[in-house]
Amino acid sequence: MSILVIAEHDNSSLKQATLNVVAAAKAIGGDIDVLVAGENVGAIAEAAAKAEGVTKVLVADNAVYGHFLAENLGELVAEIGKGYSHILTSAGTTGKDFMPRVAALLDVAQVSDIIRVESADTFVRPIYAGNAIATVKASDSIKVITVRPTGFDPVAAEGGSASVEQLDVVKDAGLSSFVGEEKAVSDRPDLASAGIVISGGRGMQNGDNFKMLEQVADLMGAAVGASRAAVDAGFVPNDMQVGQTGKIVAPQLYVAVGISGAIQHLAGMSDSKVIVAINKDEEAPIFQVADYGLVADLFEAVPQFEEELKKVL
């Protein structure tokens, strides 16, 4: 078997999710090639070549892939992927965008968002917002798969020595063009891969109060997230949303502040190793999944939490 992993990156660095996807590929078993498609991605290809378990890195370096337009990436991956038994990428917004095009162009099904590998053709994935877990067998000759990164422990980023091969395949579908983007600028770790996440909900009352969480986050090296209620109320932007329709996170420590624990939020964080809930409503469902619950007014508890952390960190 031979597996093609499409690297996730932003043209400046390799995303850690790629290492989780390589781990999923290792669980399937076989030679693992990584395709790095983007613009000026030489350093990313070198980083991918060092990842544990990678045989070969293929590089498609061209402006047509610079903004990861699904129409162009879809054609590229469908052509390169034809020779492989499995094509895998991360279930981030880029992978979710182009991968179904690859499957359709190859006339095969896609298995979305897998969290476990049972065998080379059988995979486990959540359905109904994580309220049910399905084991699915794929019968197509090429398995096209998106991987939920939190389902797999990443392979080592260093130690590998894969060969790097430049591809001369330029696919410009001519259907779409990049207009612009607004990226949130933050010095904090990436929400999806942070070791500690502190999230606020409707109980935060407004966006300004999230500064309290940011101060705690900076102390702990954490990312800041939010519930859908906080996003819908306009406190914070949508890319901070943790839940079924936002980011799926599984950090070592998840601190839920003023979050009631709606099922759609739990779908996004219940695989966290340790969950802390701070909420003044002791009946809040979040306490049913929390390892440590504190029934308290968050406006008193969070500043105290910051002070206590300063003593021990």
Added chain:
Amino acid sequence: MKVLVAVKRVIDYNVKVRVKPDNTGVDLANVKMAMNPFCEIAVEEAVRLKEKGVASEIVVVSIGPKAAQEQIRTALALGADRGIHIETDEEVQSLEAAKLLKAVVEKEEPKLVILGKQSIDSDNNQTGQMLAALTGMGQGTFASEVVVDGEKVNVTREVDGGLMTVALNLPAVVTTDLRLNEPRYASLPNIMKAKKKPLDAMSPADLGVEITPRLSTLKVEAPASRQAGVKVADVAELVDKLKNEAKVI
């Protein structure tokens, strides 16, 4: 311009999902069904485009059992003009759904096709992208804003880390994210009127598409449940537990 909207009948999002004891699937007997929430947003966007004078006709299509006509009628009550029901009792997976929709696109020749980004039952997030690939169209997935401008459509997309805007040649496929709009409720007079709007029924065979599932579900289980932990008395105890018991800080 003509807009095609695809809608799916799914379990109502308020219903607590229960896995069947024999692990063959989720219990849907006597469970309330509804239009997939992302599809409601797709219908709403089409209706708004018509209200702005951008769209001239809205055709709504659904694939599924006879009862899926309820969801088509809902879309008609919300402002769609005409319905197409592709009737089948078989499980239709994303690739087959995309092939059926492609056949509808070839017949109807819409300028814009709007779908929900995913259905809340199978959570696949595939059909819109597959339809776009099969029909050779560009796609604007996870849309939070859709602006038609002459022969192009600008779609602002919700992506990891922020927003991204792409320009697509028409015809194009758009899939909706949650913040694109807030769907309206259907008024009683419009519900009554919707009953008289045209609704064509056809089979997958009529469209020349064979339903051949490529994925088989071996079993469906309830997720491992987390046990509730302990309540701590105060912040000092919490920090102590995190440091000395859980060892995560």
